[in-house]
Each structure stands twice: as structure tokens, then as C-alpha cells.
Amino acid sequence: MNALFRGLFDDAAIFPPGDLPMIGAVAAHRKRQSSPIAPLLGPFVCSLARWDELAEAAAGGPALAVSLTLPGPDSIVPSAPGVDVVAIEVPGHAERGAAITYVELPCAEITVPRAAALAAQDLRLKIRTGGVRAEAFPSEPELAGALWSAVRGGLAFKLTAGLHDPVRHRDPVTGFEHHGFLNVLLATARALQGYDIERTLADQDTERVVRAVAALDEPFAGLIRRHFVSFGTCSITEPVDGLLSHGLLPEEMR
Template identity: 25%
Template sequence: MDPSVRFFMERLIDYAGLFPPAELPLEAAIQNYNRYGHDQDSWMLGRFVVPVSRLGELASYKAMFSEDHPLLLSIVGNRSRSKEECSELLTGSLDRIQTFRNQYQKAVGIDTLEWPLPPVPIGAHLLDAIGRETSKAGLRTFCELTYALDSRWQSNLLEALDHIAAHNSVSEAKIGMKLRTGGVTADAYPAPSQIAIVLEACRDRNIPMKFTAGLHHPVRMYRYEVNAKMHGFLNVFFAGMLAHAHKLDSKSIAEIIEDENPDNFNFTGEGIRWRSLSMTSAEIRSCRKAALSAYGSCSFDEPRDEMRELHKLGQRS
């Protein structure tokens, strides 16, 4: 296996089996996560994604994990409609997280919070509170912007990202962005140009990113179950990484996101290459750490199996 594959795919897939379209019962999802954590592809597996409202239900499965094999969690917060509701939910969620930590102790690791912001203008006061309180709780926080994909989406997005960047410039408690890249219906999928706008904007503002929804397959393709083209995780991460390495504009970034030819996405002994653009393994590793964290998927099998079918990982032993 080329080092570039390892650096690109390591801890890339956060397992979100509780969420649609899989929407598994908790017992099935947690057993899957435990099993994935013990197989040969465990190096690709990130955290178990769980809503904060269901955190207490995991107590029954403590015996499956230990200090040597902890349950690693990314916590998803509840949606809110106002700044005040958002602040109240945050306080309650952090209390739940600490209670759960006390119960699981060293058998659990909770270091990531995925926090939806309300669909209103976001000010410095709310971001300061989120950054301060989640940092005190030892959490790396990715805020999801919940603005509708309408004619005002871009202006709302850029204004919010400007506020996040301003917060990050003066605070050690950095905030990232979580981007939703799909769902169970066609209208949940942002256009390639919209994803490109976000990738360019976050790069220019040094805002780290996490992704969720729709990225089951390596390369963009039409899927009948959603009557739409689903974005590929290779497309999104190649686009984001090459945007950093080559200072690409949104039009060039969108070309990578739109590409449906698997042969254009290559791992080499030196790094990755898409058409004439490349970057080194060291740059991949740095970009994953600082800028492009991971993505949530309700399937772990689909991404890894399809990577093998495309001969991107080698054959299963």
C-alpha cells in the first residue's frame, strides 16, 4: 500500500450507522462499530457518531470497550431555532457528555462535537460561548450551518464563515465547519459549485472542515435510490486537498467534484494526483490534520469495499 493511501484514508470514516438511510437499531450499530474496530481495515475507522440525546443508551454496552480499545465518539447536537435556544441546548449537552464520561471513564473517548447553529445571523457572542465551553470540555467543535439552499444561501454562508474566522483569529478555542453533502432525497444534495464555494471559503479563512451525509461511494455517480448524483468522498477530499496545495478557485475545485471517472483519482508512491494536479504524502497528512478532518457515513462497508473494487486499496487478505 502506498503511504499516500494510508495518509488519505486513515481515520477518515466516522461510522454513523444510527442515521439515515441505514438508521440501524443502536445494538446493531454499536456491534458493527466494535467489529470494524477489530478487523484489518480498522485504520480507516474514525469515531462512532451518536446524537447527544441518545448518549445515555450506550451505557449498556460498556463491557464491549476498554482503555485499550475505547469507544471513540463524535457527538451530534440538537438543532435550534434561535441563539438563546442554541445556548441552552449547549449547556445541557455538555452536562450529558461529562456525566457519560464519568460513567464510562477510560473506556470512552469523546473529543469531537458536531454542533448545528440556528438558521439566523451568527454573532461573536454565541461563537465565543461555543468555543469557550466546548474547549473547556476537551472537544474539537465543528459547527453546521443550517441555512436553506436558496438564493440567499451563499451570502448567509460567507457571513457566518467570516464570523467564525474572526473568532478563530483571536481565540485558542478554534471552531470548524461541518458540511452536509447529501441526504435521502435529491434536494438534500448541494451542487458541486456550492461545495466548491465552501471549500474555497474555508481554505481562505483557515477553517477546518468535517463532512456528513451522502458520501457512501468513492466517486460521484447517479444513484436511483435518491434520484440524483451522489458526491464521491474521493471527489470532495481530493478537491479540498488540491485546493489547499494549488490555491484553486471555486470553478477549478468544482471540476474535481463533478468528475465521474475513477481513473482520474490516483494514489502514487509520492502522493495523490488528479489529472495534472498532484500533492505529496506529507502535504496530505498535514491537510488531513489541519483542514479536512473526516466524514460521517452510515456505512463503513460500502466505502472500503468500493475502494477495493476500484483497486485503490489493494485486495483483502
């Protein structure tokens, strides 16, 4: 399997617009863990507000790797049988704790010096790339600036929301312009090479984007993924089907 996609998809099925009930989302995640697409899966994403639901749904099964979103840096991380908190996601500011820690910042606040400072504290970055309102989607220049700064500052990052399809497109229902996760992988590659990345993020030529991603070799894929760690998606099926449709995953993962 292409190293670019290993562990790329964090399971955010309980968040909008997916909004799956907790018990169904946990059951589906565990089922995928024993399926051919298991190597593509990151942790299950849950908010602190729904911890009790999560603990109840996860009880009695194998340990569930969880990335826990917290309302603030002073929130206490709970524990429960069957739940392994492998990462926490905090808005604005945080200090590294026992788990991998992601700090969510607006694109405009992400500069090379700030990225380097976060990396020096062994923190990671979380960037929001969509939502249920048009203003939640950063423009190409905004996202390009944030990604460039993260890469040049030596910082690992994850993205959240809006990345349903591999390539940038306009949603025919909402009219929102969605970033493509393949565009982001390519933009990360180009930033590592020192190139301008705004045009890469804006590229809606599916054939060109897919061809460029397929041409990335495995050693370079490893460098890319040291920065672009994963992204949260409310539907694991959509991005997986997108990769399959473009021939970027082996058919046995179908």
C-alpha cells in the same frame, strides 16, 4: 496505508438510511477496531437523544470514542463508563469546550472571513452533503464555495451524509446526485493550490479521479487531511469497498 484515508470514516451507522440498532452498531464498530480496517476508522457518531442507549450498549467494553451530535450550544455533554466523547457537533453556533467542537453551517453561510473567525476560536466546521431529500444535497457551486472558504480561511471541516461512493454519481434509485469523497479530497487539494474546484467536484470520470488521488504524495496528503478531517457514513463497508475496488487500499484490508 495511504495517509489520505487514515481515520477518514466516522461511523454513523445508527443514522438514516443505515438505521442500525444501537447495540448492533456498537458491537460492529468494536469488531472493526480489531480488524485490518481499524486505521480507517474515526469515532462512533451518536445523537444526545440516544445517549442512554449508547451508554448501555458501550458498558463493559473498551472505551468507545464518540462524536456526539447536540441539538443546540447550551446542551450539557453527559458522561458514562465506556464512552469517551472526543468531539461534539452543534448546529449554528458554539464555543470550544473540552472536546473538539464542530459547528454545522449551511454552505451559503460559509465565507472566508467566517471560516477564519471559527478557526481563530479553535472550532471546526461541519458541512451537510446529503440526506433523504434532494434539497439536502448541495450543488457543486454551493459545496465548492464552502470548501474553498474553509481552506482559504484555515479551517478544518468534516462532512456528513450522502458520501457513499468514492466518485460523484447519480443514484439510479432516487435520482439524487451524490458527491464523491475522492472528489472532495481532490477539491481540498486544489483549493490548497489556489485552483478553481467546482469542476473537480463535478468530475464523474472515475479513472481520472482515482488516478489523480493516487498521485497525491504523503506530505501533501497530510496537508489535505488537516482540513478535510473526516466524514460520517452510515455504512463503513461501502466506502472501504469502493477504495479497495479502485486499488487505493492494500489487499490485506479486504
